[in-house]
Amino acid sequence: MKTTTTLLVTATIITIASPVLAADSGNAENGKAVYMRDGCWECHTSVGMGAVTGSKLAPNPIPLEGIIAELRHPRQAMPQYSPAVISDAEIADIHAYLATIPEGPKAKDIPILDKIGK
């Protein structure tokens, strides 16, 4: 009985976690290519740092489900991207690309910025 319960719990966890695992296995290289091809960079910059034209997307991107939701049903100024234009798998690749973008240096580690206010 205990073994059956353990197996059942393990199977449930694997089932629940698999979309997340699939998201993490997106192809970052292809994601960058799609991000450039479909013009995300025009509003969000090539490294997703954001600008007046679009929000910050990286580092630490929002979960894949959030990116898919925004692309399929944008809240305001975002253009809408249908699955015919960009597939869920390609969005997973974009998510993987955004996840590879490192944190920028802190202002205190940039000498000219560290002098401000001193």
Ligand code: HEC
């Ligand atoms: C024409 C400019 C424009 C383009 C092109 C564009 N976006 Fe956006 N995006 C925005 C703006 C503006 C927002 C802020 C929310 C809104 O207005 O819908 C946004 C919001 C987002 C958000 C939600 C961010 C958050 O934290 O809530 C995501 C994710 C996103 N964009 C991803 C993308 C991706 C991926 C692409 C390319 C496939 C793309 N965007 C192309 C302008 C753009």
